[in-house]
Amino acid sequence: MPLIADFARAGLLIVTLMAAGCSESTTFEDLSPKADKQLSPKLVAEMKAKGMERNAPILARIFKEEGKVEIWKQKTTGRYDIIATYDICKWSGKLGPKFIEGDRQAPEGFYTVRPAQMKPNSQYHLAFNIGYPNAYDRANGRTGSNLMVHGACSSSGCYSMTDAQMEQIYAFGRDAFKGGQTEFQIQSFPFRMTAANMARYRNDPNYEFWKMLKEGYDHFEITKVPPKVDVCEKRYVFNRVTEGGEALSPTGACPAFTQPDSLKMAYQSYQSTYEAAFSSAVNKSSVAPKPTIAGLKEANIVSDWTRKRARGERVPIEPPSLEADGSVSVTSRMGRIDSPAGKRMAALEEAEAAKKKAAEDKKRAAEEKAAAAALAKAEKSAPAPAPAPVTADAGQIAVIPPEAATAPEQATEKPGLLGSVRKRIGNIFGS
Structure with a gap:
């Protein structure tokens, strides 16, 4: 089991490095009753059966197309295992990353949640900020704020759960922080990054971005340890250790780096199997792709719609959509948001x-x-x-x-x- 041991140690090293750079803390005292609800005895029993401590570190994975949020928890071996899966109640936008403020896109990428991002008194029952924009987003000029995983089943760019689901998800994060975890990773994907799904979307304008995310996805699939995530040359890089130990610049050149030999060998083997499956999937009929955002141009169109709507103007009920031929489609039904701004505009x-x-x-x-x-x-x-x-x-x-x-x-x-x-x-x- 040398590979498992290597990555168990690597995972602990990553946690240590994260702790060294984190000055935020919380005691989770004086929480509202909804934020202090405990996990059910059934979940606690399942954790024990899988070799997980109640306050062990966690990781969350989100899959848009499948509409799932997964909670993974660290076992005593150092590897992570899935402990709970929840159906997303609502998420807005299309498949593809968030580009700018107001495009109503739910983010895709690798994000970090620290204690200060937990929102026990959220107007959406309970919530935590996923940390958008991260270093990759900022390096690529992407904007937006207050992107959450929250309750209330209502979304304008967030991942919204039912209140009951959010109480459990919040409890997983709260308990992990109480156990000493300083931050947990959120991996947000457009879909499960299987060969069949990647083949379905091979002609999509977001494909190159998704291929980049897939490397981090694959590293976790191989090791079951959260990958170390960095950004250089405006792109994600995973599990890289620089030769001189210097920090990476999100917009600068990627320096020389090394990776554990066990990871490189396991990844090469994984890729060989994947490439054969991908080639096979290309030649087979499959489920049609879902709608995806057509880059910054469509993001700007939707953002303009959002601004008009926020001012209370009458706009199409649904956001506009950029079609493949370059035309913009809108719904015929018009309306305005029922808000103070909307009432002022109506007057x-x-x-x-x-x-x-x-x-x-x-x-x-x-x-x-x-x-x-x-x-x-x-x-x-x-x-x-x-x-x-x-x-x-x-x-x-x-x-x-x-x-x-x-x-x-x-x-x-x-x-x-x-x-x-x-x-x-x-x-x-x-x-």
Whole structure:
């Protein structure tokens, strides 16, 4: 079991290095009752059966497409094993990373939760901040804040659970911190990074980003120890030890590094098996890919929608989506957020509509007044009507009405007051 022993020691070394750079602490005293709920006797028994101490370190993994949150816990061997799986109640956005504030994307990547990020008094029942943006996000100019795993089953870029689920997840983190863990890792993925799934998304614009995440995914699958995560050259690197022990710069060049021989050999073997499975999956029919975000362009479109919505403007109920041909699709149903901003915007729109209607009414009244004045003037200045023409036929006199003397076809009169005025003026002058 040399590989297991190597990575058990590596895991303990990583925890020690993390502790050296962490000054945050919490006693978890004076918590609200919901934040102090204990794990069930059943879960405690399962932990004991798997060789886990109640306050042993944890790790969380999130899979968007499958809609799962997994909690892994360290065993006395140093390796981690899964202890609980929860269905995600809601997450917003599409598969793919978060790019900018307001794009409603739930983050993907490797994140760290420290005690100060725990939110026992969250308005969403219970929560913890996952630590977005991390070093990778900042190096790549990605923005956003307050991205959580929380209760209340409501999401605008977070991973939302039911309140009952969140009480258990929160308890796992709380107990691990009480046991001495200084921070725990969250690995957030678009899907389980199997050969079949990677083959399904091989033509996706996010594929290169997902291939980078997969290396960390694979390291954990091989070792069952949280990988040491660093960033250099604006990309993730895993389980690297620099020759001089220097720190890595997220935007700088990656220095020379080493990795344990046991890891390199195990990873090469793992990759050989994966590549054969990937080639086989490419040639097989599979489930169609799910919608994914089309990069920064779509993120900007959604972010603009979010800003308008936050101002209370009427916007499509669902966020817009960028299609493969470059067009933007929106839902026809419109609405506004029911918030103070939304109510203010509704009041402004109603006032503007009332102002517009008053101006139209005033214009209409002026036109009617002018038309009435023209009619009165025409009637006052009109000459007396000429006598009707008379024809004699067999000793009889026929009176021809004035209207009969006009052209056989009359133009159609325009409806309304102005049309009526024209008609009456025409009658006055016999035309």
